Amino acid sequence: MKCLIIAAGRGSRLRQLGDSKPLIPVLGVPLIERAIRSAVEAGADDFYVVTGYQGELVRGFLVSLAARLGIPITPFINEDWEKENGLSVLKAREYLHEPFLLLMADHLFDPSIAREMMAHPPDDGELILAVDEGTRNSLIDMEDVTRVKTEDDKIQNIGKGMTDFNGFDTGIFFCSPSIFEALEHSTEKYGETTLSGAVRILAAVDRARAFHTSGHFWIDVDDTSAFRRAEKALLNRLRGKSHDGPVSRYLNRPLSIRISRHLVKYPVTPNQISLFSFLCSMLGAGLFAFGGYPGLLLGGLLAQFASVLDGCDGEVARLKFQGSDYGGWFDAVLDRYADAFLLFGLTWHALSANLGPLMLFIGFVAIIGSFILSYTADKYDRLMRDRIIHSKVPRLGRDVRVFLIFLGAIFNQVPLTLTLIALVMNIETIRRVVICRDHG
Amino acid sequence: MKCLIIAAGRGSRLRQLGDSKPLIPVLGVPLIERAIRSAVEAGADDFYVVTGYQGELVRGFLVSLAARLGIPITPFINEDWEKENGLSVLKAREYLHEPFLLLMADHLFDPSIAREMMAHPPDDGELILAVDEGTRNSLIDMEDVTRVKTEDDKIQNIGKGMTDFNGFDTGIFFCSPSIFEALEHSTEKYGETTLSGAVRILAAVDRARAFHTSGHFWIDVDDTSAFRRAEKALLNRLRGKSHDGPVSRYLNRPLSIRISRHLVKYPVTPNQISLFSFLCSMLGAGLFAFGGYPGLLLGGLLAQFASVLDGCDGEVARLKFQGSDYGGWFDAVLDRYADAFLLFGLTWHALSANLGPLMLFIGFVAIIGSFILSYTADKYDRLMRDRIIHSKVPRLGRDVRVFLIFLGAIFNQVPLTLTLIALVMNIETIRRVVICRDHG
Numbered sequence: 001m002k003c004l005i006i007a008a009g010r011g012s013r014l015r016q017l018g019d020s021k022p023l024i025p026v027l028g029v030p031l032i033e034r035a036i037r038s039a040v041e042a043g044a045d046d047f048y049v050v051t052g053y054q055g056e057l058v059r060g061f062l063v064s065l066a067a068r069l070g071i072p073i074t075p076f077i078n079e080d081w082e083k084e085n086g087l088s089v090l091k092a093r094e095y096l097h098e099p100f101l102l103l104m105a106d107h108l109f110d111p112s113i114a115r116e117m118m119a120h121p122p123d124d125g126e127l128i129l130a131v132d133e134g135t136r137n138s139l140i141d142m143e144d145v146t147r148v149k150t151e152d153d154k155i156q157n158i159g160k161g162m163t164d165f166n167g168f169d170t171g172i173f174f175c176s177p178s179i180f181e182a183l184e185h186s187t188e189k190y191g192e193t194t195l196s197g198a199v200r201i202l203a204a205v206d207r208a209r210a211f212h213t214s215g216h217f218w219i220d221v222d223d224t225s226a227f228r229r230a231e232k233a234l235l236n237r238l239r240g241k242s243h244d245g246p247v248s249r250y251l252n253r254p255l256s257i258r259i260s261r262h263l264v265k266y267p268v269t270p271n272q273i274s275l276f277s278f279l280c281s282m283l284g285a286g287l288f289a290f291g292g293y294p295g296l297l298l299g300g301l302l303a304q305f306a307s308v309l310d311g312c313d314g315e316v317a318r319l320k321f322q323g324s325d326y327g328g329w330f331d332a333v334l335d336r337y338a339d340a341f342l343l344f345g346l347t348w349h350a351l352s353a354n355l356g357p358l359m360l361f362i363g364f365v366a367i368i369g370s371f372i373l374s375y376t377a378d379k380y381d382r383l384m385r386d387r388i389i390h391s392k393v394p395r396l397g398r399d400v401r402v403f404l405i406f407l408g409a410i411f412n413q414v415p416l417t418l419t420l421i422a423l424v425m426n427i428e429t430i431r432r433v434v435i436c437r438d439h440g
Numbered sequence: 441m442k443c444l445i446i447a448a449g450r451g452s453r454l455r456q457l458g459d460s461k462p463l464i465p466v467l468g469v470p471l472i473e474r475a476i477r478s479a480v481e482a483g484a485d486d487f488y489v490v491t492g493y494q495g496e497l498v499r500g501f502l503v504s505l506a507a508r509l510g511i512p513i514t515p516f517i518n519e520d521w522e523k524e525n526g527l528s529v530l531k532a533r534e535y536l537h538e539p540f541l542l543l544m545a546d547h548l549f550d551p552s553i554a555r556e557m558m559a560h561p562p563d564d565g566e567l568i569l570a571v572d573e574g575t576r577n578s579l580i581d582m583e584d585v586t587r588v589k590t591e592d593d594k595i596q597n598i599g600k601g602m603t604d605f606n607g608f609d610t611g612i613f614f615c616s617p618s619i620f621e622a623l624e625h626s627t628e629k630y631g632e633t634t635l636s637g638a639v640r641i642l643a644a645v646d647r648a649r650a651f652h653t654s655g656h657f658w659i660d661v662d663d664t665s666a667f668r669r670a671e672k673a674l675l676n677r678l679r680g681k682s683h684d685g686p687v688s689r690y691l692n693r694p695l696s697i698r699i700s701r702h703l704v705k706y707p708v709t710p711n712q713i714s715l716f717s718f719l720c721s722m723l724g725a726g727l728f729a730f731g732g733y734p735g736l737l738l739g740g741l742l743a744q745f746a747s748v749l750d751g752c753d754g755e756v757a758r759l760k761f762q763g764s765d766y767g768g769w770f771d772a773v774l775d776r777y778a779d780a781f782l783l784f785g786l787t788w789h790a791l792s793a794n795l796g797p798l799m800l801f802i803g804f805v806a807i808i809g810s811f812i813l814s815y816t817a818d819k820y821d822r823l824m825r826d827r828i829i830h831s832k833v834p835r836l837g838r839d840v841r842v843f844l845i846f847l848g849a850i851f852n853q854v855p856l857t858l859t860l861i862a863l864v865m866n867i868e869t870i871r872r873v874v875i876c877r878d879h880g
Contacts, residue, residue: 336815372776375814437770
């Protein structure tokens with residue numbers, strides 16, 4: 001699937017953030033790279049980008065991006081970049097003879113919008129525009145947005161000043177090559193060189209269809225206020241991962257998002273974050289074992305800090321399109337080592353205080369229970385998701401475990417903590433085994 | 441997909457094993473149940489069974505089987521069961537108006553034969569017969585088998601005494617309803633009431649196709665010698681599971697198959713076997729911890745016995761069609777507890793002998809390494825399979841771990857064993873993490 005991206009405008013309302021709008025980073029990733037990577041996630045694999053203002057700079061970036069992502073990106077030059085965006089679209093005419101995705105470099109969007117659109121290609125000569133009904137969308141700049149009037153899935157009219165409208169232009173198009181004739185026709189007949197002009201031409205002959213996409217994320221990053229809203233929206237999308245446990249949801253995730261927001265600015269990889277979090281846990285475990293109460297206190301704080309950081313690797317991966325199966329798995333393996341060493345550190349601490357062999361047994365049971373709970377998590381989570389079982393029991397996972405360790409350490413209640421973890425983790429394992437037997 | 445099964449004959453050559461041939465159990469499962477469950481695995485879901493000799497007994501069994509499996513099974517009566525099998529097929533005529541699978545109750549077969557056949561339905565009026573070229577099949581009774589002459593995928597001739605042949609009738613047919621006319625035609629014109637007669641009629645008009653299936657398991661259980669070969673073949677099919685480790689392959693599996701062969705005769709479920717194996721391990725762990733050297737010796741033997749038994753649950757499940765995702769997972773969870781308790785028992789034994797805190801640390805590292813190795817096994821095995829990486833490193837899993845524990849216990853080398861397990865399991869984990877990074 002080919003994809004045309006318009007990246008020719010100057011974006012003067014964003015100039016305080018950078019001179020070349022497509023290259024302005026939003027949470028560590030330039031706008032044009034976000035557009036291309038979102039389109040790749042949606043299924044596009046051959047890119048044509050129209051550049052204009054500061055075109056040389058943008059084209060240089062695109063060449064390196066193409067090499068980095070291993071996908072073809074063909075840049076064009078639109079000398080008339082100061083005029084309307086329809087002219088930029090016309091520049092790519094000779095390369096696009098089949099339906100193609102058309103995006104704006106300064107729009108961020110949820111790739112699922114484009115993916116769902118692409119599942120239903122345009123009929124012969126048709127243009128499809130993703131239209132947001134906007135009733136639930138606070139990200140729209142009502143002053144500036146292009147308005148759309150639809151009836152069912154037919155576009156009736158489109159334009160900026162319209163008063164009779166029921167949706168908004170998201171800047172995501174799925175076009176037949178007929179768009180080019182429509183642009184020429186609009187230019188010649190009405191002197192109108194905008195994309196909207198071409199849409200109106202096609203609407204008049206019933207060839208402009210709306211793809212309703214209410215509720216999905218998209219935003220036109222047109223000024224600094226929109227830029228701030230875009231960053232906030234991207235960060236908010238990191239919350240509420242379905243298998244976040246209670247401690248993660250209410251404590252760790254809000255903190256880790258604040259940290260990730262800064263981390264994205266640096267060239268640190270998610271795996272490096274996982275490794276650093278792991279080392280913090282290991283240091284904490286060592287402090288547990290050898291540090292007396294001061295070590296216990298400091299180790300507890302370190303363990304909880306590592307648990308917060310443990311959310312950042314995934315967040316940075318999602319924000320910077322660096323997610324991988326391997327990364328998630330590597331993180332999980334390190335977490336298992338970290339959990340075991342933290343609990344072993346506590347057990348050692350208890351033994352040093354001469355708490356006897358029973359404590360050793362309890363510590364061992366806490367370690368094995370924690371481990372088996374992680375071992376059963378995959379199957380249990382999948383079952384919960386597939387069967388849509390709404391359990392009243394909060395998800396017991398690493399977030400809860402480390403938080404209990406943290407509390408036990410700072411309040412100097414090691415035997416109680418180990419006993420509690422030993423009981424809770426093993427009872428929860430048995431509960432999962434029973435649930436999986438009954439519902440599997 | 442409808443399936444017709446012929447279970448009308450007397451099977452006098454098997455009478456020493458049971459009076460009603462379809463009900464004779466092969467490794468715990470009656471022949472007719474094996475045929476039906478194999479067909480279910482292949483994709484059939486609506487059964488018609490022609491009964492004859494001792495029909496009431498067989499029909500009673502089918503009613504209870506239908507309830508047990510939750511699938512429709514319609515039994516018929518062929519009063520002329522002493523005559524040829526073609527008459528039995530004709531009895532089902534009024535129910536079968538679309539292509540259907542036709543099987544013999546006394547043939548065992550690999551469900552994949554029928555599944556692959558069903559992927560290519562017969563053309564209008566065609567009959568398809570699975571034909572084994574037999575070059576690698578020692579299960580064929582050359583005296584008794586029906587021979588087939590094919591040219592490419594066309595059947596030229598079929599019959600028992602033929603000298604010009606290049607394949608064998610497996611008894612697995614995928615028929616159009618045209619089989620019924622062919623049977624009538626064959627009966628009226630030649631007085632030939634066998635299925636082979638009908639196949640010859642269809643072959644004469646180019647409507648009999650061969651589905652070549654060389655290398656897949658099938659056997660006609662016609663006499664006591666074939667019965668013994670069938671049991672042996674089913675047991676042999678349990679070997680060589682791709683992720684069997686070296687100890688499993690050369691020691692545990694040969695032993696467990698011998699045990700499973702007897703276990704299938706009793707109404708013991710795979711999960712009960714898993715649980716019993718688990719209890720043996722736990723008892724072994726207890727003996728390690730509190731029994732001195734005699735306990736160590738006995739515990740080691742128990743642990744290794746439990747490891748052998750640990751193969752039986754899966755084997756019985758496969759032999760008796762009782763496999764389930766839950767069963768495999770339940771077994772894995774119990775194995776994790778068993779592994780941890782065995783290693784903890786050894787650690788406790790070492791501590792009782794006053795071997796100091798270093799031993800505690802080593803025991804802990806052995807436990808965590810074993811655990812993480814199991815935790816990483818899924819992903820690693822999948823990668824190895826998907827990428828078809830042929831590793832020179834033998835698969836390190838539970839079989840090797842328990843065998844090391846067994847050796848360490850009987851030779852009274854606990855510190856050495858724990859150190860070895862701690863090293864090997866953690867080094868192998870790191871190796872897997874690196875391999876998954878490089879190939880993932």
